[in-house]
Amino acid sequence: MRILFVHQNFPGQFLHLAPALAARGHEVMALTDEGNQRPSPIRTVRYKSPPEENPVRGLARTYAGYAERGWLAARGCRALRDRHGYTPDLIFGHSGWGETLFLREIWPEAKLLVYAELLYRTRGHDVGFDPEVTPDSDESRVTTLARSAHLIQGLVQADAGIAPTRYQADSFPPELRQKLTVIHDGIDTGKVRPDPNARLELPDGRVLTAQDEVLSYVSRSLEPYRGFHRFMRALPEVMRARPNAQVVLIGGDGASYGTVPRDAESWKAKLLAELDGQLDLSRIHFLGRVPYPQYLSLLQIARVHCYLTYPFVLSWSLTEAMAAGCHIVASDTEPVRELIRDGENGRLVPFFDQGALEQALIRALAGDPEDARLRAAARQTIVDGYDLQSHSLPRLIDWVESFGA
Structure with missing residues (x-):
């Protein structure tokens, strides 16, 4: 043809x-x-x-x-x-x-x-x-x-x-x-796969590996459609409970689906102002938009990957995080439930339950006893149905x- x-x-x-x-x-x-x-x-x-x-x-x-x-x-x-x-x-x-x-x-x-x-x-x-x-x-x-x-x-x-x-x-x-x-x-599961030797270099020169306690968040833009505000509001409690945790975020400062806030130049600026004095900013790393290999390295080193979304288009980052063998904590919203079953290949929490999100992230960072099984099941879901x-x-x-x- x-x-x-x-x-x-x-x-x-x-x-x-x-x-x-x-x-x-x-x-x-x-x-x-x-x-x-x-x-x-x-x-x-x-x-x-x-x-x-x-x-x-x-x-x-x-x-x-x-x-x-x-x-x-x-x-x-x-x-x-x-x-x-x-x-x-x-x-x-x-x-x-x-x-x-x-x-x-x-x-x-x-x-x-x-x-x-x-x-x-x-x-x-x-x-x-x-x-x-x-x-x-x-x-x-x-x-x-x-x-x-x-x-x-x-x-x-x-x-x-x-x-x-x-x-x-x-x-x-x-x-x-x-x-x-x-x-x-x-998803190219031959390319997007677990790599225990992955390394991520931060802008300040520090290198993170899978041995570090890394919490990852990825979105094209840091905005409420992808639960950025819920994620940021969970960080004070999560970082208090896990004093060695490093939080790494990938995403631009604009808005891909919603609108920018009326009272700030971006949602990032708005949430940082709202949480002023509650966060250890030395352990939070905003990388902006990065080349694909750097993004993939973050998924491969993450102790836990957080994915939140409104009922909306499902992000490629979720399917790739699963293919990379991430421990996923995600919002219990309809598009996510199509891929993740709570307790089988990830953890689901209600989008608006701040306490549930905090505790799920803390448990995963501390070392969930089911971590290896959840990671393997997440990857297998993609290999079986989305390869x-x-x-x-x-x-x-x-x-x-x-x-x-």
Whole structure:
């Protein structure tokens, strides 16, 4: 088949799939934003970036921005068609940024597949889950509905789609859910694995190893959607109980999913001010965003890894932490329960139970008698059901190729 991948940050979720399809003899190309400089062995063409400033205000703002990106992507595809005679048999794009919205009009005969990551919902998900940050109000629900329009349109137009977890697929209503197949992107468990000899060098030159009492926390951004505020508020008690513990956090200071606080420049600044005088800052290490090998080393040396999240998109960091054989203490929220069973392959605590979180972290740092079993079971969960080479990639290839029959 002639296959066109569409992703504003290609390769994104198609990192392994696109080259694998090319290796099987398909003619594979990718369309991406002109500002994307990520390398890929796949031939890549670019469309014009949308303007940084969206002139539309109010409820239509989100749709207008994504529709503009969709039109620019469609114009790029039109140029491929009219100037170069290119016509794909199959288009596979991420629906999250509107890039697939108008591609049916350029190539009406091509099969259209979408990566449907999540549909925003007004109840039972993030809206109203954390009253401190996400109030349950008419305004927030209406705004959420408005932000969902392009995601619904994207899946309505598609022949089919995939979602990485059941929780994320089930965020779509039944009439759209039937179009979705659940296949995780896959974890390279040969690369992401336990390493008792791993070392992590801190900015001050100190080196941490698995012999140290390391508590790890990872998020793209340090924000409430990933429980950053709950984690920080647990640290005074945890650090008092474990005077040798070293806390290492990876993540940027901005906001990837929610918003920055109104009364501080970042959630990190807000929580440090709130906890002023309660923390031994010499034992807390904010690394920011780091290269992948450094991130992996942190998972491999951690005595305990803490993962907290609203009912929302599941983080890759959880699946990779499990593959690395981490002792996981995680929030008892729906997306997490899909992977972790309390007492079997990790420990679950209620998201808002501060005392339960503190005690779970303290117990793990002190040396949980079940530590070795929990670590092994966490890794086995990923090896059995989420491994890239033996599970996810073969299923993804079969699914894509089924549309060429």
